[in-house]
Amino acid sequence: MTPADRPRRSALYLPASNAKAIAKARTLPCDVVILDLEDAVAPEAKAEARAAAVAAVAEGGFGHREVAIRANGIDTEWGAADLAAIVGSKADAVLVPKVDSPQDIARYELALSAAPASMQLWAMIETCASVFALEPIAAMAHSSRLSLWIMGTNDLAKEMRAQLTPERTPFLPFLSMAVAAARAHGVAVLDGVCNEFRDLDIFSAEARQGLLFGFDGKSLIHPAQVDPCNTVFSPGEVDLAWAQTVIEAFTLPENQGKGAIRVDGKMTELLHLEQAKRLVSVAQRIAAAD
Template identity: 50%
Template sequence: MSGATNTEALRPRRSVLYMPGANTRALEKAKGLSADSLILDLEDAVAPDAKAEARDNVVAALTSGEYGNRELTIRVNGLDTDWHADDLAAAAAAGPAAVVVPKVNSPADVAAIEAGLQAGGAPEHTKIWAMVETPQAMLDCANIAAASERLTVLVMGTNDLAKELHAAHVPGRQPLLTGLGLCLLGARAAGKVILDGVYNDVRDPEGFEAECRQGAQMGFDGKTLIHPGQLDAANAVFAPADAEVESSREIIAAFEAAQREGKGVVTVNGRMIENLHVENARRVLAMADAIATSAGE
């Protein structure tokens, strides 16, 4: 089984913001935003006649060194488009944290992307983020997630999934839950990070926050965003809450004290504590520390 490294799994990706590659003002503004990660977009946000210019803009932004500790990725056009090969070659040369590829439908697609990066001389740190957004991808998600060590993140493409399912966008996302669940299972089976899809109505902060909470409760590591106004809510919801951090400290302290004293049973606030609770508590504290460190850099 392949798996994400501890560094990958614990890198904060609460908020992952798409930025249109053709819009130089937006790329400049992104330098001051509180996003954990940026996806500099060459696909949906860019008109066909602006693809080449956007590619140049994105490479210049990525190599500028002006984005601080934000994780910078490039979304290329899909494998079946005329722009994919040039996008992938440019990304390989620029060396982003990752290349985000839309409509990855099979392990063979992952292999083709990996081969393209290698042929372009991409550095080892440039990973693959596979967008899963079709019924075929949902059904084969476990194999896609495990197809390559270089693939570290799955990204839900919920708009395209809803389109292909002929499903409605409704509060609670009932029509999409099967696909979301299958992809979560596939990601976790392969030890990979998984990001929730976008929320389309930027004028509905309450609905956005509710969907963030749903995604966090389901187990997603963060959410992809289409507007800077969504950053604060995503950053808050996908971070461990203060009460969760305090509870995690109590669990670890009680467990370690019981070990020192040779006790076989550990309870905290009336609840029996097992190894799985301790592992989860340590993960919570590690993520809280990673967020604090990232914010301080």
Template identity: 50%
Template sequence: MTFRPRRSVLYMPGSNARALEKAKTLPADCLILDLEDAVAPDAKETARDQVAAAVRQGGYGPREVIIRINGLTTPWGEDDLKAAAAANPDAILIPKVSALQDLAGIEGMLQQAGAAPDLALWAMMETPLAMLNAGTIAAASTDTCPRLAAFVMGTNDLAKETGALLVEGRAPMLPWLMNCLAAARAYRLDILDGVYNDFGNAEGFAAECRQGVELGMNGKTLIHPKQIEPCNAAFSATAEEVERARAIIAAFDLPENANKGTIQLDGRMVERLHADMARRTVAIADAIAARTS
């Protein structure tokens, strides 16, 4: 199995040239160079040109680079999409995807813009309709939008649109987070948790990272560089967990266990599904180690 770690996914304002340069030194797994929320209307075109130039120049090392465009119904969206496709980042993030039709036509536009075949699309899940249509949107990855690779939860916009409060423990958000996670997993998409706004509250941020891990998220979107290291730690398996996973794999690889669905290991019953989970744990740990080295 091959994995790209997506533990920490940092938003960077596309209008800030110094931030785009600083991003090349940060230990984030992914960088979202933002043309939408972080950019004022009168700076949209400048930000577009600046981000496209930065991506073409490169220098971001193993970091996955994503451009978040403005919505295709805005005055800037189509030009953003064309410029992003020409710059050739790892992915383009589409905001406010609410239904299948929001992805319709994007493939044709990308091909016309000369997009690389491996350019991926990520979808912001941040509206009430998106919560209702999550399964249909995810299913687009199998036919109408094969580039679709990930969901990004937009919890701030969800709170705005629904009136739900962003409280400790996120009880109002949990049904929507898990609904989108189930849809993503049903169609083999990654899913990234929403941001934590109080970047000065280290304890609260750590708790929300732990919750994201428990929910099954691949990683978390971030708004400040100081959130990167604790996020990476939270979404990384511990040395003990990796050692345990390797032991499970080794046990099932023994000839005498080749046809067994369950075995006993260190006094515990282990099923073959645990071996599949262990292989994923080890693959992600190896990918993280390779990136660190």
């Protein structure tokens, strides 16, 4: 399965310094594990966490899960050492924080020049500057390793001095524009974290909102969020039944060459056929990964 084809319903952040949490992650049904060197690690523990992240990736045991390491920003005192260590690791991707512009992507691309060609560059969209440069940042995917974005709604709320409510009202335009920009340039895009991990009904509602916007999946802060997240971002039985009906209808001899047909009493066009095929493909990839 190529990176572009892999399911990314659930991406779980873990402090790279927490060996117990990393061991547990190897048993969880999340699609992505993110070993964090940034927000989850105190300054005095950065070097130790960096070594632990590289060692955990080298040890393996993550199965089908993609493993990314989130570095500290390139302009911080830890950034250069983080990137140098990640370049020599077996991580699938490096996740970089607080990207403001396409120039930032170019700087990270240069810093990763010695990394294996398979190593991806993922970026956090979490600053006020970035939301005004979404399209040019996404366009860097054509000339760099950039392949995925993760929304950083907590940091964005801090910069904006906005309230991060369950409805996420202040951020809805940015979420929509981020998905559109990512899709325009073939960049995968994950929704930001939900800080509520005790009330899974609240979490599931936010995940469904992310699905409504078109996100590929969601980033998570607690193992309890993995199962409900996978449920939300997996095609349901009703959706798959609709998809199969549409695909079968367009294969009928009387519908060959038609751009629009009637399916179950509704006008159905070729764009719906494309949507149906994508749903079935996503379900097949999830089954293959599981």
